[in-house]
Amino acid sequence: MPYKNYTATISLDEESKTFSGEVINIKDVITFQAESLTELEKAFHDSVDDYIEFCHSLNEEPENPTL
Numbered sequence: 001m002p003y004k005n006y007t008a009t010i011s012l013d014e015e016s017k018t019f020s021g022e023v024i025n026i027k028d029v030i031t032f033q034a035e036s037l038t039e040l041e042k043a044f045h046d047s048v049d050d051y052i053e054f055c056h057s058l059n060e061e062p063e064n065p066t067l
């Protein structure tokens with residue numbers, strides 16, 4: 001699942017019926033979760049946007065994903 005050059009892996013916890021995601025190929029940790037795929041995509045976008053905003057608030061550049 002790509003967004004703004006960031007890519008996430010997704011897993012499903014069948015017991016809790018919850019999707020979880022984690023951005024890959026960066027050292028910083030960006031995770032998110034939701035109960036539907038539609039909510040998961042929004043949570044992913046929100047998490048990446050929040051990460052970028054947070055980095056800028058610290059006057060730091062967000063980490064660029066490596067391929």
